[in-house]
Amino acid sequence: MMARSGQPAVTRVIFTGLALFAAGCKPQTKYPLDTLAPASNITRSFYNIFVEVTVLDIIVLIVVVGALLLAIAVFSTRTGSTRPPSVKHSDLYLEIAWTSIPMLILIAIVVPTLRAILQTQPYAWAKDTLPVEVIAHQWWWEFHYPTLGVETADELHIPTGKTIHFELFSKDVIHSFFMPQVGGKRDVIPGQVNQITLVADVPGEYYGQCTEFCGDSHANMRFRVFVQTPAEFQQWVKSQLAPPVKPSGGPAAAGAKIFADAPCAICHTIRGVSGFSKEYTYGFRGPDLTHFGSRTTLAGSIMDNTPQNVALWIRNPDEVKPGANMPTLGLSGGEMNELVAYLESLK
Numbered sequence: 001m002m003a004r005s006g007q008p009a010v011t012r013v014i015f016t017g018l019a020l021f022a023a024g025c026k027p028q029t030k031y032p033l034d035t036l037a038p039a040s041n042i043t044r045s046f047y048n049i050f051v052e053v054t055v056l057d058i059i060v061l062i063v064v065v066g067a068l069l070l071a072i073a074v075f076s077t078r079t080g081s082t083r084p085p086s087v088k089h090s091d092l093y094l095e096i097a098w099t100s101i102p103m104l105i106l107i108a109i110v111v112p113t114l115r116a117i118l119q120t121q122p123y124a125w126a127k128d129t130l131p132v133e134v135i136a137h138q139w140w141w142e143f144h145y146p147t148l149g150v151e152t153a154d155e156l157h158i159p160t161g162k163t164i165h166f167e168l169f170s171k172d173v174i175h176s177f178f179m180p181q182v183g184g185k186r187d188v189i190p191g192q193v194n195q196i197t198l199v200a201d202v203p204g205e206y207y208g209q210c211t212e213f214c215g216d217s218h219a220n221m222r223f224r225v226f227v228q229t230p231a232e233f234q235q236w237v238k239s240q241l242a243p244p245v246k247p248s249g250g251p252a253a254a255g256a257k258i259f260a261d262a263p264c265a266i267c268h269t270i271r272g273v274s275g276f277s278k279e280y281t282y283g284f285r286g287p288d289l290t291h292f293g294s295r296t297t298l299a300g301s302i303m304d305n306t307p308q309n310v311a312l313w314i315r316n317p318d319e320v321k322p323g324a325n326m327p328t329l330g331l332s333g334g335e336m337n338e339l340v341a342y343l344e345s346l347k
């Protein structure tokens with residue numbers, strides 16, 4: 001909608017605001033944290049409840065405002081009227097109506113809400129349920145597939161049509177696991193294991209974000225969710241289970257030596273090169289880099305995985321992600337190129 005040139009600036013501002021507001025309300029997947037574009041059984045339940053509550057709210061609004069207008073127009077005392085005001089103290093039918101209608105509305109909201117809550121954490125799971133352990137760290141996400149032996153960071157892969165049972169762990173502070181289109185939101189609390197169970201059904205790439213303030217880089221604690229067809233997921237599992245690439249020469253081979261000699265290996269696992277016991281997995285450590293090159297993002301999923309960004313990250317992690325535990329290594333330009341070449345070769 002265009003305002004004519006003769007209209008005052010304020011009109012144009014209002015029209016522009018309304019257009020932006022209308023665009024913002026429209027469910028479109030181009031908004032990365034859209035809660036109105038469900039892609040799993042539980043987010044579809046949440047969406048249906050949202051629609052139901054909104055419709056009920058609109059009906060209530062129309063009835064209440066209508067009754068108010070009616071009262072003003074019909075029953076208000078007019079100038080010159082000699083009629084005395086109503087002195088009726090109670091009306092049994094009205095009392096019954098305005099007690100029972102809100103009660104019925106509340107029941108209509110509570111029943112599907114309780115059903116959705118139980119759906120996210122059932123007492124029993126399907127036999128072929130895929131368990132996934134989510135470990136929240138300041139400021140990145142670790143994903144374990146205990147039955148598959150796969151481990152990854154900041155990029156979660158799940159197949160469609162299969163029950164996924166997430167167990168949420170934190171070893172530092174309270175975080176919140178939020179993947180609006182796939183799994184809703186649940187807090188990740190130290191000393192407590194929260195759960196979410198879901199079945200994703202629309203393949204695609206979705207965004208996730210920590211939604212509980214957890215320190216300097218809380219906003220940089222993001223992740224991606226790749227919902228894949230079962231065949232694509234199997235392929236991904238196979239590639240993740242493969243041993244890491246061993247460079248035979250060139251800059252990548254030199255980079256492998258830098259990785260092993262520099263402090264990198266103290267915190268990061270590359271299977272067969274460096275690693276930790278299962279127990280240590282849940283304590284302080286950095287992401288598993290065995291297949292780092294196969295990921296699309298890095299550093300809490302805030303940057304695309306390109307050689308330039310990897311170098312930018314390693315050169316000064318604290319600048320990219322304030323408060324990050326990763327130290328500055330002080331590598332020369334040549335060493336940096338070699339280390340980046342090695343990391344990117346780990347497909």
Ligand code: CUA
Pocket residue numbers: 136137138139174175176210211212213214215217218219221
């Ligand atoms: Cu983790 Cu905010």
